[in-house]
Amino acid sequence: MELIFDRFASLGYMTNLVGRLLIREISGPLAAHGLSVGYMPIFFALAAGEALTQRDLAIAAQVEQPTMAATLARMQRDGLIERRANPDDRRSALIFLSEAGHSKLPAVHAAATEANGRATAQLSAEERGQLLALLTRVAETLGPIS
Amino acid sequence: MELIFDRFASLGYMTNLVGRLLIREISGPLAAHGLSVGYMPIFFALAAGEALTQRDLAIAAQVEQPTMAATLARMQRDGLIERRANPDDRRSALIFLSEAGHSKLPAVHAAATEANGRATAQLSAEERGQLLALLTRVAETLGPIS
DNA sequence: TGCATTTAGATAGCACACTATGTATTTGGA
DNA sequence: TCCAAATACATAGTGTGCTATCTAAATGCA
Secondary structure (H helix, E strand, C coil): CCCCCCCHHCCHHHHHHHHHHHHHHHHHHCCCCCCCCHHHHHHHHHHCCCCCCCCHHHHHHHHHHHHHHHHHHHHHCCCCCEECCCCCCCEEEEECCCCHHHHHHHHHHHHHHHHHHHHHCCCCHHHHHHHHHHHHHHHHCCCCCH | CCCCCCCCHHHHHHHHHHHHHHHHHHHHHHHCCCCCHHHHHHHHHHHHCCCCCHHHHHHHHCCCCCHHHHHHHHHCCCCCCEEECCCCCCEEEEECCCHHHCCHHHHHHHHHHHHHHHHHHCHHHHHHHHHHHHHHHHHHHCCCCC
């Protein structure tokens, strides 16, 4: 019975490790603007100015509904989003970026671009494309979160 | 100013997404044995029977010391590890797998192997190697956590 | 030798992920 | 039309990660 296990040869270990390293890489720049990583998918989903429901945002960010509820609560606490009644459905609210939230978009975009750039600094453009393509295929194999 | 952002082209988003998908993939099998993902690096580090300190385990798992302290507290609560005084240093304790913990090793190993196998089912052996190699290079670029 | 520094660990507080479950509203079929 | 089912969201509880900070013990140098 073989119990020796090389965690560096485990995709689960490596994706989670690199994921945490990327979070660490972007957290500082975001914190300088009072932001945190969980906010990012909401910023990008609402960047166009459209108002979306909590459910729409959960699907866009690929997280479960209670996770999105907590993230939106923090963003509202921080004055980054606002909610208004959904005229079509009284169960839900429409969420949009506040003025303050909208003003953070360039900083969010720059932080993401720069963190990804630092992470892939030692990869060629082709290798970077391969890495993203392989990750995408694994994600498709394992299926959508929701 | 370009604010459109494709999160599927972002290494930070994709590694975190695939990481979560892998956690989901392995959580069920582990839960069937009363285990959870955070325990895995400790199982593998202690599999040989050696007793390690909390600091050793934090370095092996690449997490911060308070994270390891909390994980070890849960494992002790679950009867999987035991601690004994370190004769060389009264500040630390030596941690080792209990009998119950040791008996879980085959299940942990099988769960990891099978989850990684399902995730890479649609990749060739060469592609799987490429993916791990590219992730390793990104991890080395971003440096060790501790 | 003695004290300052370093190191090991504990603890508090927070972010962000999950499942399970409850409430209110909408929808759709008998 | 009306009631059952589905849907949107809220809430509780937990796991796993982080930073900041505290105590106790070990270390190292003047």
